[in-house]
Amino acid sequence: MKIVLLSGGSGKRLWPLSNGIRSKQFLKVVQGGDGRVESMLQRVYRQMQAAGVGDGITVATGAAQVESIRGQLGERVSVVVEPERRNTFPAIALSAAYLYFEKGCPPGETVVVLPVDPYVGEEYFKMLHKLDSAVQADVADIVLMGVAPTYPSEKYGYIIPDLSGKMGKFANPVDAMNADARDVDSSLPVSSLAGIRKEGGQDLVGSGILPVLKFREKPDVCAAQELIAQGGLWNCGVFAFKLSYLMGIVQKTVPCACYADVQRQYTGFEGTSFDYAVVEKADGVAVLPYHGEWKDLGTWNTLTEVMEEKPIGDVMVSDQCRNTHVINELGIPIVVMGANDMIVVASPDGILVSDKEQSSYIKRYVEDRDMRPMFEERSWGEYRVLDMAGGEDGMKSLTKRKKIREGERIAYQVHQNRSEVWTVLSGKCIITINDRAHEAFAGDTYSVPAGVKHGLFAVTDTEVLEVQVGKELIKDGTELIPGGE
Amino acid sequence: MKIVLLSGGSGKRLWPLSNGIRSKQFLKVVQGGDGRVESMLQRVYRQMQAAGVGDGITVATGAAQVESIRGQLGERVSVVVEPERRNTFPAIALSAAYLYFEKGCPPGETVVVLPVDPYVGEEYFKMLHKLDSAVQADVADIVLMGVAPTYPSEKYGYIIPDLSGKMGKFANPVDAMNADARDVDSSLPVSSLAGIRKEGGQDLVGSGILPVLKFREKPDVCAAQELIAQGGLWNCGVFAFKLSYLMGIVQKTVPCACYADVQRQYTGFEGTSFDYAVVEKADGVAVLPYHGEWKDLGTWNTLTEVMEEKPIGDVMVSDQCRNTHVINELGIPIVVMGANDMIVVASPDGILVSDKEQSSYIKRYVEDRDMRPMFEERSWGEYRVLDMAGGEDGMKSLTKRKKIREGERIAYQVHQNRSEVWTVLSGKCIITINDRAHEAFAGDTYSVPAGVKHGLFAVTDTEVLEVQVGKELIKDGTELIPGGE
Secondary structure (H helix, E strand, C coil): CCEEECCCCCCCHHHHCCCCCHHHHCCCECCCCCCCCEEEHHHHHHHHHHHHCCCCCCEEEEEEHHHHHEEEEEEEEEECCCCCCCCCCCCHHHHHHHHHHHHHCCCCEEEEEEECEEECHHHHHHHHHHHHHHHCCCCCCCCEEECCCCCCCCCCEEEECCCCCCCCCCHHHHHHHHHHHHHHCCCCCHHHCCCCCCCCCCCCCCCCCCEEEEEEECCCCCHHHHHHHHCCCCEEEEEEEHHHHHHHHEEEEEEECCCCHHHCHHHHHCCCCCHHHCCCHHHCEEEEEECEEEECCCCHHHHHHHCCCCCCCCCECCCCCCEEEEECCCCCEEEEEECCCCCEECCEEEEEEEEEEHHHHHHHHHCCCCCCEEEEEECCCCCCCEEEEEEECCCEEEEEEEEECCCEEEEEEEEEEEEEEEECCCEEEEECCCEEEEEEECCCCEECCCCCCCCEEEEECCEEEEEEEEECCCCEEEEECCCCC | CCCEEEEECCHHHCCCCCCCCCCCHCCEEEECCCEEEEEEHHHHHHHHCCCCCCCEEEEEEHHHHHHHHHHCCCCCEEEEEEEECCCCHHHHHHHHHHHHCCCCCCCCCCCEEEEEEECCCCCHHHHHHHHHHHHHHCCEEEEEECCCCCCCCCCEEEEECCCCCCCCCCHHHHHHHHHHHHHHHCCCCCHCCCCCCCCCCCCCCCCCCCCEEEEECCCHHHHHHHHHHHHHHHHHHEEEEEHHHHHHHHHHHHCCCCCCCHCCCCHHCCCCHHHHHHHHCCCCEEEEEECCCCCCCCCHHHHHHCCCCCCCCCCCECCCCCCEEECCCCCCCCEHHHHHHEEEEEECEEEEEEECCHHHHCHHHEEEEECCECCCCCEEEEEEEEEEEEEECCCCEEEEEEEECCCCEEEEEEECCEEEEEEEEEEEEEEEEECEEEECCCCEEEEECCCCEEEEEEECCCCEEEEEEECCCCCCEEECCCCCC
C-alpha cells in the first residue's frame, strides 16, 4: 500500500497564521501526543506511523509548499511537485505516474489518496488497512472512505450506499449501530455513530464495505437530512484503487513512457476534481463507513475546538476571559482582558481579533489583500520580514531576519536590480562574496551591491539581518550560480 | 500672566501606546479642531492660543519627555527640565525660579500652573483670565480652580469653599444653577452643573471666586456625596499665585541667587505635592468654580469616549462590531470581527485587546514588565525598534529604523561596547566616520565597529536602518563628541 497525501489550500480562512505559502496544515497549533504543539501535517504523519501505514508516503503539492514540507518532515517523505496548481485529478494522476515510473511500484499495488488536513483519531488511519484489503479483493475499481455524518451539513458531498441488496448481518438498526461500534473501535462513544442509522446492506468483504449507489454534492439541510436517513456518508476525499487502474486512465489521457512525459503534459489533464473526473465515471465504486472522530479544521472556530485554551506565545490573559484563544507569533506582548468566546491571533502577516463564530467570515476581509508573506519556513531555516518601506525617492527597502540552521546554506546567487546588506547577528558562518570566502561572526557586515555574487554557509546556527534596497525588489533579476560556492 | 504646564506621568494605564517616554499627553488620538487627530499636549496648546493665554508658556518635565515636547511643539514653548522626577512641589518651585531668574519676570507677575492633560472645553482656558484678575486683586495668596463634580467620585481631592459668609445673589439653589449656567457659558447643558448645588457664598471679586474652608483627599462615596452637598469642588491641579509669593518660599527653602543655584539644590525641596507643601499651609486660599467640560482621560475607557469610532491605522472592522475602538501603529493589518465594547490597540510596544470597562485594570498586567520603549519621538525625528534578539553565543542585537528630518542630525558619538551598521533606506545624508564625511544615498552601508566615531546629517528627509550588535547594548559606553562634526 502506498499513501498519497494531497497538500493544498491557500489558507485565507486561517489568516493571519496561514498565507499562500503557510497553509493551515503547517500551523503548529494542535496539541501533540507528548504535550507539545505540532502542525496538522506533523500530527497526520505521527498518527500514520502509529497506525502502521507510515511507509511509502508521497506528498503531492505545489512548488510554494515544498520548503515547508521539507522543513517539517525532512526527507522522510517523497514529494511530487505539481508543475502548476490545477485540481485533485491532475495531482493524483501525476502522483500515480510518479509511483509507477519513478518508484517502480507494481501495477497491482494499492494506492490510497488522503487529504493532509483532517483532524481524526488514530482509528481513521487503521481503516486504511481495510481499504487495502478491499482493493486487493477487487471489490470495486475505487473504494472510498465515508464519514458517518454528525449533523445535516450543507458543506460536504454525500456518498449514498446501496442498501437494496441482501440485508447484512443486522436487521435492527440499533443492533447494527452497537455491533458496528464494537467492530470499529469499542472505545468510541455511541453518539458518534448517531448519524448513520441504516447501516447494513450488502457487506462486500465482511468489513462493512458497501456498494455506492450515487453521489450528491452539497445539499441543503432538508436534503441532507433525507440523505442521512438513507444511510448517506460524508465524502472526506479518501480514495483507494490499484495503481494499474489509474495508470490506465493516465495513459489514455496523455501518452507517456516516463514520469517526465506526464510532467510535461500536465495541462493535458482536465483541471477538475478526482471525484468528477474519475469516481463518478467508474463502473464499480464501494465505500467503507468511518464512525470515529473526524473534523474539518478549516476555520478558527473549528480549529480552536481542538486547541488547549492555554495561550501560545508572549500573552497575558486576564481572569475575566472565558473561552478565548490567543496565539502570538510576534516579539511583542499581547494583553487580553475581559474577552469572551474570542480568538486573537498575531503573526508577522497581521492581527485578527474576532468573535469565534464571526471568524468564519474572515475570507472576505483578507482575500483582496495580496500581501507578500511575512514569514516563511525554508529548507535552510526560516525568515521573518521585519520591515518594508518606500521612500519618496522611489527606493524600496525590505528588511528580513533569517535563521539558517547549522550545516545549511543560502544558495550562491546574484541580484541585478538591488543591493543587499548582511549583518551577522549570532552564530558563525562562511560568507562568500564574488568567489572569496570570509569567516563571519556576530557584528560582521557584508555589503553586496547589485551584480555581486554572494552566498552563505552556516557553520553553527546563524542569524543574519538582511536589508534589501532597490527600485524593484520583486523583479530583482536574481540568478542562482550553480556549484559556485 | 505666565503659564506653567506640568508634564509628567509614566502612562502605564494607556499601554501599549504610552510608556515611560511617551506619556498619554503625547498620544495622537484625540480629534482635533480641523478633523485631524492630535495629542492632548497639542490640543491644550491650541486651545490656549484660542483663549488668548498662549504666550509665555513654560513646560516643566523630566529629561525623558523633552524630545517629545520639542517634537510636538517645537521651540514655541520654554522647557524646564527637572534634574530628577520628584513631585509637583519641587517642579513648580523650579519653574518659578526659572521665570524669575532666567526669564526676568517681575515679582508681581501672575503664575498659573496647570496639568498638561485635562480634556476640557475652551472656556476652561478663558477662566485663566479670571484667575489672573483675582491674583492681581490680592484676594488670596493662592487661587485654585475647582471643577463642579458630576458624580461623587472617590478618585479626586475635594476643595470645600466657605459658604458661611454673606449669601450671594441667589437664595434658591435652582435659580443659582440656571443663572450660573448663563454666567459661565450659555451653551452648556444644565446637566453639567448638576453637581454643584449650593453655589453662592462670599463672592470675592464678582467672578464667583470663593474663600476655601478646607480640603479633603479622596473620600469614599458617602463622604463625597456629603462634600458635594456642602458645595465641594474637585481639585483639578490648577494653581495661581504671584511669582513673589512662591519665590519667598523658594528662597526660604534653598538659598539662591540664580537659577543654577536652584537646580543644584533640587533635592533640597521635599519630594511632595504642591497641595501638601504649599496650598494647605497658605494663609489665604480662594477657589474659582468651573462648570464646563472636564475629563480625566487616564484610562482607555475614558479616552475612547472622546475619540471618533473611526479606526486609526491599517484596520478593517466588520459590520458586526459595536462601540469598538481600534488603533494600529504597526505596519501590518488588523482585522476585527464581531467585537462589542472593546478597545484594540497595537503599537511597537505590544498589543492590547480588552473590554473597555476591564481596561482600567491594565496597570497590574504591564507594570512588572520593564520593557524598553519600542518607539520614540526625538528632536531629530523618530525611531522604531524592529527587532531584538539574543543568540546562544551571548551576542545581542537591536535593529531600529530611524527617520531623520531634513536638516537634523544624529549627534557625533562613539560606542565602546558595541558595533553598529547603518544602511540608508531613502533620502540623502552626510555620514561622518572618524572625522571623514561621506555623502550617502539609499542602499549605501557604513559599518561602525566599537570605538569608531560616527554621526549623520540629513540633507533631505532620511531613513536609516541601524543594527546594533554587542554583548551589552544598554551599557554601551556611548560618548558624545562635542563639535566634532
